[in-house]
Amino acid sequence: MIEVASLTKRYGELAAIRDVSFTAAPGQILGFLGPNGAGKTTTMRIITGFLPATTGTVRVDGFDVFEQSAEVRRRIGYLPENPPLYNDMSVPSYLRFVAKLKGLRRGDVAVALERVLDTCGLRQVRDRLLGHLSKGYRQRVGLAQALIHDPPVLILDEPTIGLDPRQIIEIRSLIRTLGGKRTVILSTHILPEVSQVCDKVVIINEGHIVIEDQVANLTRDRTLEDVFIEAITRDSGDGSRASAAAES
Amino acid sequence: MRNVFTIAGKELRSYFTSPVAYVLLASYLALAGYFFYALLLAFNQTLQIYSMMRNPEMLSRFNLNQMVIAPLLHNLAVLLIFIVPAITMRMFPEEKRSGTYELLLTSPVRVGEIVLGKFLGGLVLVLLMVALSGLFGVLLRTYGIALMATVFLALGTLISSFTDNVVIGYVGALFALLVLYTIGWLGETVQGVSGNLIRYVSITDHFQELTKGIVDTRDLVYFVTLVVVGLFLTQRSVESVRWR
Numbered sequence: 001m002i003e004v005a006s007l008t009k010r011y012g013e014l015a016a017i018r019d020v021s022f023t024a025a026p027g028q029i030l031g032f033l034g035p036n037g038a039g040k041t042t043t044m045r046i047i048t049g050f051l052p053a054t055t056g057t058v059r060v061d062g063f064d065v066f067e068q069s070a071e072v073r074r075r076i077g078y079l080p081e082n083p084p085l086y087n088d089m090s091v092p093s094y095l096r097f098v099a100k101l102k103g104l105r106r107g108d109v110a111v112a113l114e115r116v117l118d119t120c121g122l123r124q125v126r127d128r129l130l131g132h133l134s135k136g137y138r139q140r141v142g143l144a145q146a147l148i149h150d151p152p153v154l155i156l157d158e159p160t161i162g163l164d165p166r167q168i169i170e171i172r173s174l175i176r177t178l179g180g181k182r183t184v185i186l187s188t189h190i191l192p193e194v195s196q197v198c199d200k201v202v203i204i205n206e207g208h209i210v211i212e213d214q215v216a217n218l219t220r221d222r223t224l225e226d227v228f229i230e231a232i233t234r235d236s237g238d239g240s241r242a243s244a245a246a247e248s
Numbered sequence: 249m250r251n252v253f254t255i256a257g258k259e260l261r262s263y264f265t266s267p268v269a270y271v272l273l274a275s276y277l278a279l280a281g282y283f284f285y286a287l288l289l290a291f292n293q294t295l296q297i298y299s300m301m302r303n304p305e306m307l308s309r310f311n312l313n314q315m316v317i318a319p320l321l322h323n324l325a326v327l328l329i330f331i332v333p334a335i336t337m338r339m340f341p342e343e344k345r346s347g348t349y350e351l352l353l354t355s356p357v358r359v360g361e362i363v364l365g366k367f368l369g370g371l372v373l374v375l376l377m378v379a380l381s382g383l384f385g386v387l388l389r390t391y392g393i394a395l396m397a398t399v400f401l402a403l404g405t406l407i408s409s410f411t412d413n414v415v416i417g418y419v420g421a422l423f424a425l426l427v428l429y430t431i432g433w434l435g436e437t438v439q440g441v442s443g444n445l446i447r448y449v450s451i452t453d454h455f456q457e458l459t460k461g462i463v464d465t466r467d468l469v470y471f472v473t474l475v476v477v478g479l480f481l482t483q484r485s486v487e488s489v490r491w492r
Binding site: 070085 | 250254262265266346348350352355356357358489
């Protein structure tokens with residue numbers, strides 16, 4: 001469903017990601033892990049077509065993100081790190097705006113609106129302005145916005161960040177129900193989230209992929225924490241040794 | 249086209265659900281009304297003085313159009329130089345700051361549609377303003393001001409697409425519009441080809457004709473060109489995130 005092939009993104013001299021490749025099968029929930037600044041957001045922005053890659057390709061449902069951008073964008077629901085909300089709009093008028101932007105027909109907008117209000121539990125804040133909502137509800141409106149055109153692919157950038165434990169559990173169970181018919185890429189640095197929600201794990205460190213495997217395979221005899229810490233330390237250790245060698 | 253109206257509708261709603269539209273409308277109309285009143289008062293007084301002198305030849309040279317309407321239209325143009333940037337300054341910076349830029353650019357919408365939608369939303373507000381000021385007596389000549397305001401809006405839109413800072417969006421647009429409005433001063437002294445060029449670029453020279461009630465295709469071409477070029481460059485500037 002999603003094929004990322006040797007993506008590199010350079011900002012001048014600095015490479016934010018180097019030769020990143022992984023795939024997500026249809027219906028899979030893919031956990032995208034990595035320390036802060038490892039390149040998770042950059043990779044997701046490239047997949048959604050917000051940023052261009054320096055080299056490499058991304059295919060979503062067979063369509064190339066750069067060549068057939070409009071087709072890809074129609075199929076993707078994207079929740080950026082900060083939910084993209086207009087603070088002076090009310091919940092329904094915002095969601096109706098997004099629905100039209102995503103190309104829903106006038107007749108389908110009302111149905112889609114009711115559907116996401118239910119799935120994301122937004123009934124009780126229906127008449128509020130987005131600027132007056134709590135962090136948890138803002139995150140849910142962000143998710144509702146990503147779901148409104150019923151996309152086959154969801155890209156969620158740290159959907160549970162800044163939420164209280166109860167809200168985290170709610171959002172997680174919501175995401176779990178979304179898998180199966182949708183392909184989801186979920187970035188996070190909360191490891192238990194991945195073992196609970198995801199089918200597959202991709203770990204990125206300092207801009208390149210260190211692990212790509214099924215959750216079940218990785219956690220057969222160890223916890224995901226051990227796997228993660230080991231992978232990151234081994235990788236960063238190599239990196240610093242390599243740079244030390246280069247200097248000498 | 250549908251996407252253009254979706255975005256224009258959202259822009260308009262955000263102007264009118266916040267105090268922005270009302271503050272801008274009220275300030276513009278209050279000042280416009282004051283300018284009109286002051287000019288009319290001055291005209292009236294001069295007229296009285298000259299009629300006391302009983303000099304019919306002098307009186308016949310009195311012209312309401314030249315003494316009230318033309319200066320009023322110039323004053324309104326200057327007022328719009330300050331007001332229009334306040335409309336355009338937040339168009340793009342606010343989207344970039346709040347992260348909604350990502351929503352717009354990852355939706356199946358063309359960049360040109362985003363730009364046109366934002367421009368159209370602002371245009372409705374600006375034309376409403378101009379039309380309301382047209383109500384007090386200058387009904388005849390508002391098309392000149394309307395064209396001028398449309399050009400200002402297109403250039404303001406362009407400048408707001410360069411930045412993620414609202415203040416820079418305002419001052420940048422103000423600067424560009426003031427240069428456009430005052431460059432004609434040089435045209436009066438500079439001779440030759442460069443003088444002609446400056447006189448052609450200067451918006452005041454084209455506006456002058458319109459305030460006299462002369463609609464010349466050359467002036468219309470000038471205004472339309474500025475709007476089209478402004479919007480085209482905005483489209484390129486927004487699109488440039490994709491190839492940087």
